[in-house]
Amino acid sequence: MTIQLNGKSVILPEQVRSIKDLLSHYHLENRLVIVEVNKEIMKKEQHSTFKLSDGDVVEMIHFVGGG
Amino acid sequence: MLKLGDYSFQSRLLLGTGKYPSFEIQKEAVSVSEAEILTFAVRRMNIFEDSQPNSLEQLDLSKYTLLPNTAGAKTAEEAVRIAKLAKASGLCDMIKVEVIGDDKTLLPDPVETLKASEMLLAEGFIVLPYTSDDVVLAKRLENLGVHAIMPGASPIGSGKGIINPLNLKFIIEQTSIPVIVDAGIGSPKDAAFAMELGAEGVLLNTAVSGAKDPVKMALAMKLAVEAGRLGFEAGRIEEKEYAVASSPTTGMVTS
Numbered sequence: 001m002t003i004q005l006n007g008k009s010v011i012l013p014e015q016v017r018s019i020k021d022l023l024s025h026y027h028l029e030n031r032l033v034i035v036e037v038n039k040e041i042m043k044k045e046q047h048s049t050f051k052l053s054d055g056d057v058v059e060m061i062h063f064v065g066g067g
Numbered sequence: 068m069l070k071l072g073d074y075s076f077q078s079r080l081l082l083g084t085g086k087y088p089s090f091e092i093q094k095e096a097v098s099v100s101e102a103e104i105l106t107f108a109v110r111r112m113n114i115f116e117d118s119q120p121n122s123l124e125q126l127d128l129s130k131y132t133l134l135p136n137t138a139g140a141k142t143a144e145e146a147v148r149i150a151k152l153a154k155a156s157g158l159c160d161m162i163k164v165e166v167i168g169d170d171k172t173l174l175p176d177p178v179e180t181l182k183a184s185e186m187l188l189a190e191g192f193i194v195l196p197y198t199s200d201d202v203v204l205a206k207r208l209e210n211l212g213v214h215a216i217m218p219g220a221s222p223i224g225s226g227k228g229i230i231n232p233l234n235l236k237f238i239i240e241q242t243s244i245p246v247i248v249d250a251g252i253g254s255p256k257d258a259a260f261a262m263e264l265g266a267e268g269v270l271l272n273t274a275v276s277g278a279k280d281p282v283k284m285a286l287a288m289k290l291a292v293e294a295g296r297l298g299f300e301a302g303r304i305e306e307k308e309y310a311v312a313s314s315p316t317t318g319m320v321t322s
Contacts, residue, residue, distance in 0.1 A: 006111045006114060028112070034153075059111060060114060061112065062109075063109060063121070063133075063153070063156070064085075064108050064110045064121065065086065065087065065093070066106060066107045066272075067084075067223070067270070067271070067272030
């Protein structure tokens with residue numbers, strides 16, 4: 001499937017179905033990351049249950065230095 | 068003791084985490100400052116290029132109260148979205164409302180800041196708005212129920228210090244919630260001055276991260292905030308037009 005990830009169109013391999021899969025695909029499973037799908041914030045509990053669909057708009061957000 | 072919502076803090080210095088020359092220096096500066104509240108920003112991950120670990124993740128975040136900002140927001144709705152994203156980390160429920168209304172001066176948009184604060188209070192956040200140094204706006208925010216007012220001393224990152232101490236004093240005297248002077252602090256004297264005016268705290272970033280020796284400056288700021296607060300609590304003497312001798316004026320050893 002194809003999703004919009006952080007503003008970029010990406011084609012995901014077939015085995016990537018959940019948010020958890022997506023995080024491991026990008027090697028982010030141990031990072032502090034907040035995921036938003038179609039402007040809806042995903043709770044951590046949803047990471048393994050929420051199934052991504054073709055055309056989803058996904059944002060991966062984190063904290064950076066700032067004042 | 069600085070009280071914000073249900074939290075209380077020994078330290079009255081709030082430190083930003085942006086623009087340090089290296090992670091090692093940042094870590095040391097944060098430690099030396101003895102700050103208990105750290106600010107940071109919420110951004111998209113650079114997943115396609117960046118393989119570097121995020122320096123912020125290398126700090127032991129559990130030791131600090133995290134104060135994310137909504138920098139980047141130009142409307143109340145954008146600020147609320149950023150705040151909710153930050154809260155979804157499960158690491159914080161405090162938010163520095165920062166809605167910029169002008170790109171050149173980075174001065175806050177008072178109308179959107181007020182709107183965002185109201186929406187975030189309804190969502191149960193501990194709301195700390197970064198505002199211009201306007202006493203009427205401060206009172207309006209206080210009436211909404213914000214947990215502190217954070218007026219700027221001068222434009223963000225300018226290091227110009229406190230350019231309108233009178234307005235800051237008005238805000239401090241006319242509101243009964245903590246006032247934290249945020250933005251524009253350049254040197255320790257500015258931080259001490261803010262505290263002497265009666266501020267409950269000082270929030271700064273560039274003054275430390277941009278100093279030639281950020282670690283030494285972090286210590287200087289810690290001491291300045293403490294000195295200023297002690298001076299405020301002690302109550303300074305009144306200014307007089309002419310000299311008043313400190314030594315006795317009787318029993319002079321003169322011929």
